[in-house]
Amino acid sequence: MNIKENIKTLIIEKPLKLDCGQTISNFPLAYETFGNLNKDKDNAILVCHALTGDQFVTGINPITKKDGWWTYAVGPNKSIDTNKYFVICANVLGGCMGSFGPGHENPKTKKIYGTDFPVITINDIVNAQVNLLDFFGIEKLFSVVGGSMGGMQVLQFVSNFPDKAKTAIPIACTSSHSAQNIAFNELGRQAITADHNWLDGNYNSKNTVPDKGLAVARMAAHITYLSKKGLQEKFGRKLQERDDLKFGFDADFQIESYLRYQGSVFVDRFDANSYLYITRAMDYFDLVKQFNGNLSNAFKNTKTKFFVISFTSDWLYPTQENKEIVIALNAINANVGFVEIESDKGHDSFLLDVPDFLQAVKNFLDKSFLEKL
Amino acid sequence: MKTEYKIIADIIENNSSILDVGCDDGTLMEFLKANKSTNIRGIEISKEKVQICIAKGLTVIEGNAEFDLKQFPNDSFDYVVLGQTLQAFVNPELVIKELLRVGKKAIVTIPNFGHWRVRLNLLIKGTMPITNSLPHKWYNTPNIHMCTIKDFVKFSEIIGFKIYKSLALKNKNISNINNSNLFFKNLFGELGIFLIEK
Numbered sequence: 001m002n003i004k005e006n007i008k009t010l011i012i013e014k015p016l017k018l019d020c021g022q023t024i025s026n027f028p029l030a031y032e033t034f035g036n037l038n039k040d041k042d043n044a045i046l047v048c049h050a051l052t053g054d055q056f057v058t059g060i061n062p063i064t065k066k067d068g069w070w071t072y073a074v075g076p077n078k079s080i081d082t083n084k085y086f087v088i089c090a091n092v093l094g095g096c097m098g099s100f101g102p103g104h105e106n107p108k109t110k111k112i113y114g115t116d117f118p119v120i121t122i123n124d125i126v127n128a129q130v131n132l133l134d135f136f137g138i139e140k141l142f143s144v145v146g147g148s149m150g151g152m153q154v155l156q157f158v159s160n161f162p163d164k165a166k167t168a169i170p171i172a173c174t175s176s177h178s179a180q181n182i183a184f185n186e187l188g189r190q191a192i193t194a195d196h197n198w199l200d201g202n203y204n205s206k207n208t209v210p211d212k213g214l215a216v217a218r219m220a221a222h223i224t225y226l227s228k229k230g231l232q233e234k235f236g237r238k239l240q241e242r243d244d245l246k247f248g249f250d251a252d253f254q255i256e257s258y259l260r261y262q263g264s265v266f267v268d269r270f271d272a273n274s275y276l277y278i279t280r281a282m283d284y285f286d287l288v289k290q291f292n293g294n295l296s297n298a299f300k301n302t303k304t305k306f307f308v309i310s311f312t313s314d315w316l317y318p319t320q321e322n323k324e325i326v327i328a329l330n331a332i333n334a335n336v337g338f339v340e341i342e343s344d345k346g347h348d349s350f351l352l353d354v355p356d357f358l359q360a361v362k363n364f365l366d367k368s369f370l371e372k373l
Numbered sequence: 374m375k376t377e378y379k380i381i382a383d384i385i386e387n388n389s390s391i392l393d394v395g396c397d398d399g400t401l402m403e404f405l406k407a408n409k410s411t412n413i414r415g416i417e418i419s420k421e422k423v424q425i426c427i428a429k430g431l432t433v434i435e436g437n438a439e440f441d442l443k444q445f446p447n448d449s450f451d452y453v454v455l456g457q458t459l460q461a462f463v464n465p466e467l468v469i470k471e472l473l474r475v476g477k478k479a480i481v482t483i484p485n486f487g488h489w490r491v492r493l494n495l496l497i498k499g500t501m502p503i504t505n506s507l508p509h510k511w512y513n514t515p516n517i518h519m520c521t522i523k524d525f526v527k528f529s530e531i532i533g534f535k536i537y538k539s540l541a542l543k544n545k546n547i548s549n550i551n552n553s554n555l556f557f558k559n560l561f562g563e564l565g566i567f568l569i570e571k
Contacts, residue, residue, distance in 0.1 A: 305432070326434060327444040333390075335414075338434040339423045356420075360427055367430030 006062035007055075007098040008032060012131045019121040019284075029128055030091040030098025031055050034074065035082035037136060043369070044138045045080055046129065046165075047089040048146030048153035051221075051278055052270055054097035055089045058082070063097065064269050072353050079361040084369070085142065092153075093128045094120045094278050096271035100128075103204065103271050114201035114273055122149070122285045126156045133164065140164055143365060147171035147350035148317065149278070152285050155298070155325065159287065162302035167368045169361060171309045171350045174321040175295050175328070176286040181316065184224050185279035188217030192272045201273050214272045215263030222262050227313035227346035231255065295328035306336040307364045309357065311349040337364070376545045377564060378404050381454060381480055384538065384568050385409050389451035392416065392476065394438045394468075395458040399426035406431070414450075416441060439464060442471040453479045457564075460484070460516040466532060473534055473571045482566045485541075487521030487559040506563060522550065522558055522565040529569065538568035 007030045015025040032055040037044060047057050049069065058074040060067065074080040074087055091099035094117070102117035109116075133141065144165045146154045151173025158168050174181070195213025197203055203210055223231075235255040239245070242252065251257040291297040306329055310322035319340045329336040341357045343349040349357060378401050385391065388410050393402050396415030399422075406413050415433040417423050426433040434441070438455075439462055453476030455468070460483065462468045472479040484506045485491075494502035501511035509516065520528070522541060529536050539550040541562030550558045550565070558565075 307427075330434070330444045330449075331446055333446075333449055335432055336434065337427060337432045338436070339420065339427065340435055342420060356424065360424055363424075363428040363430075367428070371430065 009098055010132060010135050012128060014131065016124070016127055018118055018124045020119045022118040024100065024118070027093075027100035027128075028098060028104075029093070029100065029131065030095075031132055032057065032089055034058060034087040035085055037086040037138070041136070041138050042140065042142055042166075043084060044086045044088060044133075044136065044141050045365075046132070046141050046144045046157070047074065047080070047087055048129070048144065048150035048157070049089060049092065050146070050148035050150050051282065052218075052266070052275075053150070054095065055091045056097075057087060057089045069351060072351065073358055073361060079358045080145065080365065081362070085365070088132055088136070090129045090132055092125045092149075092278060092281075094125070094274060094281060096274040101271070102201070102273035102277055112202075112204040114204065115276075116201075117273070117277060119280055119284075120277060121281050122152050122156050123160070123290075125281060126153050126160055129153070130157070130161060130164070140166060142369060143167040143169060145169040145171070145361075146173075148173055148347065149282050151317075152282065152287075155287055156285075158302050158304050158306075159290075159298040162299070162304070165304050167305045167307065167365070169307045169309065169364065170322075170325060172311055172314050172317050172322065172347055173325075174285075174317045175298075175325050176288045177283050178321070182283045184221065184316075185283050187220050188279060189276050191216035191220065192276060195272075198272065201276075203272070209267065210272045211267040214267045214270065214275060215260075217272075217275060218266040218270075219259040219263045222259060224316045225346055225348040227315065227344055229313065230344045230346055233344065295324065296331045299329055299334055300332050302334065304335070305368060306334060307360075308336060308338045309350075309360065310338075310340045311343045311345070311347070311354075311357070312340060313344050314347040314349060316347040375400075376542060376547070377456070377482060377566065380540060380542070380547055380566055381405075381456070381482070382408055384480055384566075385452050388412070390449075392445070392450040392453045394442070394453060394455045394472065395461075396422075396426060396431075396433060397456075398422050399429050399431045399433065401454065401456060402426065402431050402433075403429055438462065438468055438471070442468075442475055445475040447474055448477050450476045451478065452476055455479065455481045457482050457484055460518045460520060462518065465518050465520075469528075469532060469534065469569075473569065477570070478537075479569050480566070481525075481569060482564055483520060483522070483525055484516075485522045485559065485562050485565055486519040487523055488563055489560050492560075522562055523555060525565055525567060526550075526555065529567075535570045536567050537570055538566075540566040542566065 009028040017023045053069045056068045058068040058071045091097040102113045151170035154170040192213040195210035197208040198210035238254045240254045240257040310319040326338045391413040393415040423435045453472045491502040541558040542564040
């Protein structure tokens with residue numbers, strides 16, 4: 001991967017105290033922008049990416065040469081219209097697309113951090129990102145938007161910076177990672193650490209990659225992003241390039257072949273240790289606990305206008321968990337709208353071509369932009 | 374603009390906080406937002422209608438008043454509006470109590486099942502009445518708890534809430550309902566509009 005040439009980075013000099021107790025400074029935060037910041041600097045939208053996303057939201061990702069992860073939603077004339085809005089997205093802290101992460105060299109030891117990298121949290125991620133606002137001279141974002149782990153960042157962002165976003169769209173997310181969420185993440189981490197090439201996280205120094213473990217982690221996670229109905233409709237029991245079962249353990253079924261493919265392409269673009277760190281950040285996310293069991297208190301100082309969106313077939317972050325956020329906001333009379341979008345595409349719905357969803361985001365943003373809030 | 378909406382708007386004081394329960398496509402909300410107060414929210418059960426409201430720039434929550442009003446604290450709004458939907462709830466008593474808990478005041482409108490046409494329909498034909506304001510058949514109507522203006526007045530005594538204003542709408546003409554004219558208003562009013570308080 002020829003990362004450096006294509007990546008914009010902001011070096012954050014200001015010390016950042018992490019939740020784990022360590023303080024980091026002079027660290028890089030990789031970011032990308034789309035569209036133009038207007039004269040009043042009031043058209044900026046911070047997009048927060050999910051677990052395996054990166055700053056290349058839309059257009060061709062210069063590293064993978066594939067479409068950006070949110071090309072359906074972000075771009076000229078799209079839901080998040082880059083003709084109108086200035087979109088900023090940062091690679092999360094702990095990530096592997098240029099931001100400070102476990103693949104970086106520890107200046108003290110001159111070795112790759114690996115598992116010596118500090119454990120980071122959603123709170124840390126958000127506190128690092130807010131530096132981009134200062135960098136661009138943006139006093140207040142027009143919106144902060146994200147799905148899944150991106151949605152968690154949206155919630156944390158508004159909680160940490162109650163007057164820095166006019167609107168917020170947390171999508172298909174939760175205010176507190178559930179036991180089931182943690183269980184699936186642990187499955188992925190165990191797959192990675194069980195790979196004998198993982199070498200206690202020091203695979204970089206030996207020029208190996210725990211690609212089998214990382215691929216299994218991706219396969220397991222990928223299942224959680226889809227719905228049973230979606231899988232059944234797309235694959236059913238269809239066989240992969242064969243007329244009959246082969247009575248062996250090759251990929252007889254299309255779904256097997258599909259998952260193997262998903263696993264194999266993932267290892268080319270993602271770092272195993274980053275996967276460990278970012279899933280951990282998600283597991284540690286518990287905004288309810290942070291506010292002593294009362295989620296409403298997380299938002300009590302904010303005037304931000306919220307639009308919470310969930311999907312009918314999302315069983316990873318189901319509607320009920322999204323509604324908890326709505327309930328907490330209503331309990332303090334915050335300005336919140338909510339819709340559950342009908343879709344068979346599971347948790348991944350927010351990344352896909354789901355017209356009702358894309359339209360709702362567009363309508364909310366375009367109308368809110370004209371409002372004085 | 375429906376006369377009903379104008380009457381509701383006239384009752385509401387400027388710059389109040391308002392919750393429209395069962396806000397449908399947001400027509401009333403838009404009208405109130407433009408004329409009365411920008412502090413207005415809606416709750417609506419239909420996804421399609423919620424989408425329409427969002428497209429109008431309205432703040433609406435997808436939800437069911439029977440289950441989802443409980444998330445609002447006491448006295449969250451100056452006014453809670455329930456337009457012609459009380460009869461569609463499984464438990465209208467609970468809904469009224471919730472309206473009065475969440476709102477300092479509530480405005481409830483009901484299609485009057487005591488209207489003479491409805492009565493005559495049943496008397497002559499012997500079948501469930503179908504009128505302009507009640508166009509459904511008995512087996513597919515969402516209106517499972519129809520009541521009359523008189524029923525609602527009695528309901529207020531049984532449940533124990535106060536009616537501060539009661540109006541009857543007939544051919545776009547509006548008139549006050551009181552004890553002495555209740556019989557006639559219940560016979561000729563097409564719609565009852567009530568401002569109520571705990």
